[in-house]
Amino acid sequence: MRRALAAYARNPAALLGAVLVLMVLGMGLAAPLLFPQDPLGLAGRPLQWPGANPRFPLGTDPSGRDIMAQLFHGARVSLLIGFVATLVASAIGIAIGAVAGFYGGWVDTLLMRVTEAFQTLPNFLLLLVLVAVFGSHINTVTIAIGLVSWPPVARLTRAEFLTLRTREFVSAARVQGLGDIHLMLREVLPNALPPVIVYASVVMAVAILLESALAFLQLSDPNVPSWGNLIGLGRNVLRVEWYVSAIPGVAILLTILGVSLMGQGLNDALNPRITGK
Amino acid sequence: MNRRETFLLAGSSLVALPAIAQETPRRGGVMTVHFATEQRILNPSLQASTGVYIVGGKIQEALVDLDAAGNPTPVLAESWESSPDGKTITFKLRAGVTWHDGKPFTSADVAFTAMEMWKKILNYGTTLQLYLTAVDTPDPLTAVFRYERPMPLGLLLRALPDLGYISPKHIYETGDIRQNPANTAPIGTGPFRFVQYERGQFIIAERNPNYWRPNLPYLDRVVWRVVGDRAAAAAQMEAGQILFSPYSALAISDLQRLGRDPRFEVTTRGNEGNARTNTLEFNFRNPILADIRVRQALAHALNIPFFIENFLGPFAKPGTGPIPSVSTDYYPAGMPQYPFDAARANRLLDEAGHRRGAGGARFSLRLHPAPWGEDISLFATFIQQSLSQVGVRVEIVRLDAAGWLRTIYNDHNFDLASGWHQYRSDPAVSTTVWYRSGSPVGAPWTNQWGWSDPTIDQIIDNAATELDVGRRRALYADFVRRAQTELPLWMPIEQIFVSVFNRRLRNVGNNPRWASSSWHDTWLAS
Numbered sequence: 023m024r025r026a027l028a029a030y031a032r033n034p035a036a037l038l039g040a041v042l043v044l045m046v047l048g049m050g051l052a053a054p055l056l057f058p059q060d061p062l063g064l065a066g067r068p069l070q071w072p073g074a075n076p077r078f079p080l081g082t083d084p085s086g087r088d089i090m091a092q093l094f095h096g097a098r099v100s101l102l103i104g105f106v107a108t109l110v111a112s113a114i115g116i117a118i119g120a121v122a123g124f125y126g127g128w129v130d131t132l133l134m135r136v137t138e139a140f141q142t143l144p145n146f147l148l149l150l151v152l153v154a155v156f157g158s159h160i161n162t163v164t165i166a167i168g169l170v171s172w173p174p175v176a177r178l179t180r181a182e183f184l185t186l187r188t189r190e191f192v193s194a195a196r197v198q199g200l201g202d203i204h205l206m207l208r209e210v211l212p213n214a215l216p217p218v219i220v221y222a223s224v225v226m227a228v229a230i231l232l233e234s235a236l237a238f239l240q241l242s243d244p245n246v247p248s249w250g251n252l253i254g255l256g257r258n259v260l261r262v263e264w265y266v267s268a269i270p271g272v273a274i275l276l277t278i279l280g281v282s283l284m285g286q287g288l289n290d291a292l293n294p295r296i297t298g299k
Numbered sequence: 300m301n302r303r304e305t306f307l308l309a310g311s312s313l314v315a316l317p318a319i320a321q322e323t324p325r326r327g328g329v330m331t332v333h334f335a336t337e338q339r340i341l342n343p344s345l346q347a348s349t350g351v352y353i354v355g356g357k358i359q360e361a362l363v364d365l366d367a368a369g370n371p372t373p374v375l376a377e378s379w380e381s382s383p384d385g386k387t388i389t390f391k392l393r394a395g396v397t398w399h400d401g402k403p404f405t406s407a408d409v410a411f412t413a414m415e416m417w418k419k420i421l422n423y424g425t426t427l428q429l430y431l432t433a434v435d436t437p438d439p440l441t442a443v444f445r446y447e448r449p450m451p452l453g454l455l456l457r458a459l460p461d462l463g464y465i466s467p468k469h470i471y472e473t474g475d476i477r478q479n480p481a482n483t484a485p486i487g488t489g490p491f492r493f494v495q496y497e498r499g500q501f502i503i504a505e506r507n508p509n510y511w512r513p514n515l516p517y518l519d520r521v522v523w524r525v526v527g528d529r530a531a532a533a534a535q536m537e538a539g540q541i542l543f544s545p546y547s548a549l550a551i552s553d554l555q556r557l558g559r560d561p562r563f564e565v566t567t568r569g570n571e572g573n574a575r576t577n578t579l580e581f582n583f584r585n586p587i588l589a590d591i592r593v594r595q596a597l598a599h600a601l602n603i604p605f606f607i608e609n610f611l612g613p614f615a616k617p618g619t620g621p622i623p624s625v626s627t628d629y630y631p632a633g634m635p636q637y638p639f640d641a642a643r644a645n646r647l648l649d650e651a652g653h654r655r656g657a658g659g660a661r662f663s664l665r666l667h668p669a670p671w672g673e674d675i676s677l678f679a680t681f682i683q684q685s686l687s688q689v690g691v692r693v694e695i696v697r698l699d700a701a702g703w704l705r706t707i708y709n710d711h712n713f714d715l716a717s718g719w720h721q722y723r724s725d726p727a728v729s730t731t732v733w734y735r736s737g738s739p740v741g742a743p744w745t746n747q748w749g750w751s752d753p754t755i756d757q758i759i760d761n762a763a764t765e766l767d768v769g770r771r772r773a774l775y776a777d778f779v780r781r782a783q784t785e786l787p788l789w790m791p792i793e794q795i796f797v798s799v800f801n802r803r804l805r806n807v808g809n810n811p812r813w814a815s816s817s818w819h820d821t822w823l824a825s
Contacts, residue, residue, distance in 0.1 A: 064684040067609055069552070084552075085680040086609065158697060244680075244695045258550040258673055260530050 029291040036287020042280025046273075050098035057091035061247040065091070069263050083255050083266050087247075093273055096249040100230050100277060103164050103248070107229035108222050110168025115175025116211075116218065122176070123183025124206050134180070137173045145170040149232060153241055160243040163236060167229045178221055182214035216292040223285025227278045234274055249274050322805065326517050328823035330804070333532050333544035334502065334523035336671065340482040341496070343464040344416045347423050347729070349546050349573065349721075349796075352461070352815030354502055354523055358399075359487030360817060361463040362390060362409070363456055365572060365724075369811045371456040375404065375465055375488065376442075379456070385449030385766045392440045396511045398467045399492040409442040410434035411468035415476060422743075423729045424462045427455075430764075448764045451771065453628075457724035460572075460812060490516035490819040500525055510819070517822035529553065529673070536563065542801040542823070545814040546573075549799060550673055551612060557799055567614055567795040569808025572724055573815070574623040576790035577678055578733075580707070580716040583749035583787070587653070587662055588714060594786045596647035597715075598637035600689045601682060603791045605639070610677050611794070618793035620779040621730050623722050625795065628768070631776035635783040637791075644689045653690075661690040667707060669718030670700050674794070679717055709741040711749065720744070720790055726775050731759040734782055750787040 030036050059065070068086040070078055080089040122133040140148075152166040186192060187210060195209050236242040237250025244251060249270035256266030336350050343355040362376040376390040396404040413434045417424035430450070435443040444450070465488070470481045485493050490512070491504035502523040506516055524541055526532040533553040535541040537560075549557070558565035579597070581588045588594060607615045616624075624630050653661040664686075668679035683693040693715070698706060707716045723729045732738060734755050738745035758781060762774035798814060800807050806820045807813065 060687065062680075062684065063687065064681070084610075085677060085684075154699075154702075240676075240697060244697055245683075258529055259552040261533060262552050262556055 026291040030287050033287050035283050039280045039283025046097050046277050049094050053094035061091040061095040092247040095247040099246050099248040103233045104226040104230045106164045107167040108226040111171035111225050115172035116179050119176040119179025123180035137176050141173045158243050160246050167232050171225050186210045220289040227281045324822040327519050329520045330518050331541050332523045333541045334525045335548040342482050342485050344466040356815045357491040358485045358489045359464045360489045362459050364460045365810050381452040386446045388444045390442045396488050399486050405439040406436035406442040408468045410436050412466045451766050454725050458728045461723050516819045544799040547797045564800040569813030570796040572811035573796050574625045574722045575719045576618045577792040578720050579789040585714050590651050592647045592651040596644040599640045600644040601685050602639040606681050614797050615794040618790045620783050623793045629775045631779050634779050655690045659690050660692050663692040664714040666693050666715040667696050667713045704743050708743045708747045727763045735759045748787050755781045
């Protein structure tokens with residue numbers, strides 16, 4: 023573990039990723055302290071350029087809201103969506119992948135056909151359908167994003183389980199008379215987890231992007247200050263007041279970059295074939 | 300300041316018009332039109348909607364249209380007269396008019412369209428023609444409308460430019476009218492005949508060589524380009540790929556930008572007959588909103604002049620009730636109003652028993668904004684922001700067009716809704732249905748609030764059959780007073796649609812419903 027941390031710390035790109043993610047985290051934590059007012063409240067005249075009014079360093083959006091306040095509060099929303107959706111996707115994916123990979127046979131075939139059925143559907147279209155049916159409350163949106171993101175996690179987990187279940191230490195535990203649940207959770211899963219954790223960073227990045235895409239189509243929850251909502255609002259005024267969309271766009275770019283670099287760094291740090299040398 | 304300039308530019312173009320009118324019209328050219336929302340049907344005898352008129356109004360014609368001064372002018376009807384009791388109205392029809400497929404236009408077409416389409420299917424038409432019992436056709440060029448109750452001639456003539464389009468009987472008499480293939484490939488008598496509709500892309504119509512107005516139209520073709528994205532439509536205007544964008548379809552910021560560009564004219568001219576008001580609709584099935592003090596408080600909590608000045612610009616002004624100020628005949632002055640007064644709003648809410656609880660909140664409401672119009676979306680956000688100041692939490696719920704209409708007007712599953720009410724020349728056409736009880740469940744843009752008031756029903760019925768113009772005016776003043784007192788819904792903003800013209804277009808905006816009219820005299824300078 024210490025060796026992995028050291029490997030991570032030696033990787034400048036991974037460090038940059040961690041710094042970016044910590045920055046976004048800091049913005050989210052500081053939001054209620056720096057901007058105690060409702061970020062969706064009317065703050066001033068709409069569409070003031072960044073810097074034009076010292077009260078609004080990043081200007082105001084078409085609804086007269088402070089973009090800076092929305093950016094800080096939006097960090098919480100985006101991270102929350104990212105974390106929760108990733109948790110949902112990982113929980114489903116690991117459960118299905120573990121069972122399929124561990125038991126094999128017809129269980130595997132059945133579960134993998136279901137997974138493939140989900141994989142063949144473009145996940146954004148599936149998300150649109152879910153939101154159209156169940157509404158666009160932020161909780162619904164977050165869970166829906168998790169629900170469309172699990173198939174790759176399931177396949178990855180299954181592949182790890184397939185290779186690990188025949189190893190000697192698993193067989194040894196089995197000979198000792200330990201049950202399937204114990205074998206899956208205590209013996210195989212801890213060894214299968216590192217690549218899944220790395221992949222979770224990809225899921226998180228995609229989750230944040232999916233919410234932004236929904237909001238861009240004005241289909242996300244308009245009652246929370248998410249970055250995607252701000253981009254969607256700015257779409258109408260893109261030709262003149264481009265900063266309304268550009269500012270949250272840069273925020274999303276940096277967050278995704280941070281999460282991805284962190285994931286890459288984790289991958290390198292946790293992979294014994296790279297760290298060992 | 301920029302908005303002022305736009306307004307001045309729009310005004311100065313009016314002064315420049317007479318000079319343009321002296322030019323000799325040029326034949327030929329293709330007029331390209333921005334078509335923002337696709338329609339399921341294009342036949343204006345079956346659906347009264349600006350999205351249908353913008354296409355179908357060039358292909359099919361009505362009995363009458365409006366002239367430059369807004370008075371009824373003959374089209375397919377050459378003259379009309381009413382019997383003294385107002386129950387019989389006789390139209391003399393134009394001779395020598397043929398349908399695009401070569402068949403002659405006769406009174407049988409008028410009788411068929413009136414009885415089978417206007418009375419049974421056409422929205423607003425079913426209400427307007429409720430008491431129409433028969434259309435007699437003594438000869439091919441005479442149509443006699445018989446009513447059970449008096450029909451004011453003025454009301455009928457003001458309604459017919461929108462609700463008086465004629466369809467060919469020989470095309471529609473067999474089969475289900477709603478499923479007729481001509482609904483998306485219309486056959487009419489108008490200056491342009493239908494060529495092709497490619498869904499999601501374009502509609503094409505070409506010059507009708509047998510048009511009854513000699514040597515018209517000037518244009519070779521009209522092409523409607525389907526462009527849903529506002530920013531893309533503005534870019535196509537600038538590239539000259541679209542010459543006309545009707546009905547406020549561009550973003551407000553783009554309207555202001557194009558207004559400063561000498562190549563374009565951004566104006567409300569030609570849309571005077573299409574005034575619309577923004578609505579705030581209350582659901583009386585929610586006991587909180589059934590309390591008049593709460594409705595009044597919500598109205599007092601909104602600073603409408605501030606919203607208009609900062610968000611909508613010069614093309615909007617505060618509304619004073621369901622009849623907008625462009626209605627010179629029926630606009631009543633001095634009606635009850637709800638000016639911005641947050642203190643009063645707070646007091647009214649306290650009196651209604653909704654004291655502030657934890658965090659200063661009194662209660663929560665859902666608000667469903669209609670998914671068309673940038674101003675509706677902005678207004679919804681403004682309502683949310685303003686009501687939070689008086690302790691009312693508002694959750695905005697966004698739906699697509701079909702879902703919104705179903706949720707509000709069929710399922711009644713809302714607290715507040717906001718959209719547009721369109722005023723069409725006379726309050727009886729499309730305004731009083733928002734207040735009259737008894738509309739079938741699911742009929743959009745009608746009273747579906749769970750509110751029923753015998754007093755206003757009586758006023759509306761009396762006004763619709765009153766022949767004396769002075770007495771009708773007095774009845775509509777009573778109607779507005781009652782509507783503003785009971786406040787089943789509120790219409791606080793009045794807007795005229797904005798058109799964007801490429802200045803190469805001539806003879807545009809020369810009647811109060813120009814975007815809907817036939818464009819027979821429109822031409823394109825080289």
